[in-house]
Amino acid sequence: MDKLTVTGGRRLEGQLRVHGSKNAVLPVIAATVLNGGKNVIRNCPNIKDVYSSIEILRYLGCEAELKDNVLTVDSTQMTGDTIAEELMRKMRSSIIFMGAILSRCGKAKISMPGGCEIGLRPIDLHMRALKQMGVKISESHGYIHCSADKLSAEEIHLEFPSVGATENIMLASVFVKGSTIITNAAREPEIVDLQDCLNAMGARVSGAGGSVIRIDGVEKLHDVQYTVMPDRIVAGTYLVCAAITKGSVIVDGVRPDHIEAMLSVLREMGSSVYVSTNSVVCIPGKTIKPADYIRTMPYPGFPTDIQAPFMALASVAQGTTIFAENIFESRYKHVQELLRMGADIKTDGRVAVVRGVNKLTGANVAAGDLRGGAALVAAALAAEGVSEIGNVEYIDRGYENIEKNLSLLGAKIKRVKS
Numbered sequence: 001m002d003k004l005t006v007t008g009g010r011r012l013e014g015q016l017r018v019h020g021s022k023n024a025v026l027p028v029i030a031a032t033v034l035n036g037g038k039n040v041i042r043n044c045p046n047i048k049d050v051y052s053s054i055e056i057l058r059y060l061g062c063e064a065e066l067k068d069n070v071l072t073v074d075s076t077q078m079t080g081d082t083i084a085e086e087l088m089r090k091m092r093s094s095i096i097f098m099g100a101i102l103s104r105c106g107k108a109k110i111s112m113p114g115g116c117e118i119g120l121r122p123i124d125l126h127m128r129a130l131k132q133m134g135v136k137i138s139e140s141h142g143y144i145h146c147s148a149d150k151l152s153a154e155e156i157h158l159e160f161p162s163v164g165a166t167e168n169i170m171l172a173s174v175f176v177k178g179s180t181i182i183t184n185a186a187r188e189p190e191i192v193d194l195q196d197c198l199n200a201m202g203a204r205v206s207g208a209g210g211s212v213i214r215i216d217g218v219e220k221l222h223d224v225q226y227t228v229m230p231d232r233i234v235a236g237t238y239l240v241c242a243a244i245t246k247g248s249v250i251v252d253g254v255r256p257d258h259i260e261a262m263l264s265v266l267r268e269m270g271s272s273v274y275v276s277t278n279s280v281v282c283i284p285g286k287t288i289k290p291a292d293y294i295r296t297m298p299y300p301g302f303p304t305d306i307q308a309p310f311m312a313l314a315s316v317a318q319g320t321t322i323f324a325e326n327i328f329e330s331r332y333k334h335v336q337e338l339l340r341m342g343a344d345i346k347t348d349g350r351v352a353v354v355r356g357v358n359k360l361t362g363a364n365v366a367a368g369d370l371r372g373g374a375a376l377v378a379a380a381l382a383a384e385g386v387s388e389i390g391n392v393e394y395i396d397r398g399y400e401n402i403e404k405n406l407s408l409l410g411a412k413i414k415r416v417k418s
């Protein structure tokens with residue numbers, strides 16, 4: 001497993017462009033099986049979760065190539081309707097393929113996705129919605145078998161605005177005669193991107209970004225060339241890396257309207273933040289102040305995915321910040337590693353109390369999940385001395401070339417291949 005070594009204490013300065021969104025491109029990749037044609041997805045990030053999705057596409061009989069951030073997918077010859085266990089285990093969010101495979105093949109077989117580093121990750125909301133649409137679902141030997149002779153257009157209420165369940169229903173209903181309505185739908189920008197991609201293929205989806213999404217079934221979809229949105233969590237992570245090192249950084253290619261909740265907390269914590277159409281400038285204040293209370297919420301609330309990086313920033317604030325992680329039940333794996341670096345953090349269930357310390361010290365730490373790993377990188381950039389961060393493949397799942405991008409901003413960071 002690769003490691004990163006980071007020598008802390010250097011201010012980040014400079015400009016970088018943020019890559020395409022992991023959480024937008026994954027459902028868009030699933031959508032490329034729908035039309036049985038040739039699709040081109042641009043601004044596709046070079047990250048491990050995309051490589052895993054390409055493996056799934058190939059396992060299903062599609063052709064898929066990623067070159068220079070352009071993914072081409074030919075789903076004409078798709079033959080499979082099953083996602084093998086080892087592929088599901090590589091990436092839990094492969095569940096997002098279920099709706100698309102059902103739409104294309106009328107049946108789907110996937111292995112139970114199981115939990116992951118941040119929680120149990122149940123799929124009951126996905127299952128309940130598909131059953132309501134007429135999908136027959138059985139489970140045996142660790143696999144979920146779905147089949148549907150005919151899917152019906154229903155009004156589906158989500159008891160929680162699940163991102164994945166919203167996307168699965170959208171993908172499962174594009175060919176369903178009539179109007180499928182999702183109420184209490186997730187409002188994340190990635191849902192809007194999926195809507196825009198599906199409509200570019202000839203689907204009729206409306207309402208994404210709001211709590212009610214309508215999908216009017218169509219007969220077929222055509223080839224698409226689509227450019228996915230920038231990654232709002234990666235953008236926020238680099239802004240935190242600037243703030244924690246008291247450096248000034250310009251992040252280009254970001255949609256400022258996607259990251260308003262994060263920018264508001266960055267300002268509360270002492271940074272001056274200026275936005276233009278597609279870039280954000282973060283200039284440090286004299287001190288890093290605590291945030292009063294950071295509660296993760298569904299969009300447009302404060303994103304759970306940026307909680308860990310902001311906890312690294314709060315670890316060196318002049319005061320106490322309280323966190324409440326309301327989305328996932330075990331998303332504090334980075335706390336024990338931050339403690340090794342001298343942070344003062346107490347957790348109790350979903351609450352974490354972070355008392356800022358004057359400085360963190362470099363230590364040997366290990367990523368326990370994707371965003372927790374990014375938090376350790378941010379902390380190491382500010383820490384006194386050298387840190388070694390293990391399990392870097394977690395970070396590689398969602399951050400393209402993190403060491404290259406941070407080096408461009410002046411960080412002393414390198415990858416040690418294992």
Ligand code: EPZ
Pocket residue numbers: 022023024026093119120121122123124125126127160161162163164165186304305327328329370371398
């Ligand atoms: C998506 O995960 C993202 N992943 C996550 O990003 C993100 O944290 C999450 O949405 C919330 O914004 C992708 O888009 C690939 P959910 P997803 O369904 O769809 C519970 C990252 O770091 N739930 O909105 O799995 C669930 O346990 C990743 O980039 C059910 O109970 O999230 C969680 O507590 C991590 N039953 C909450 O809802 C279900 O059937 C939110 O889950 C589904 C979800």
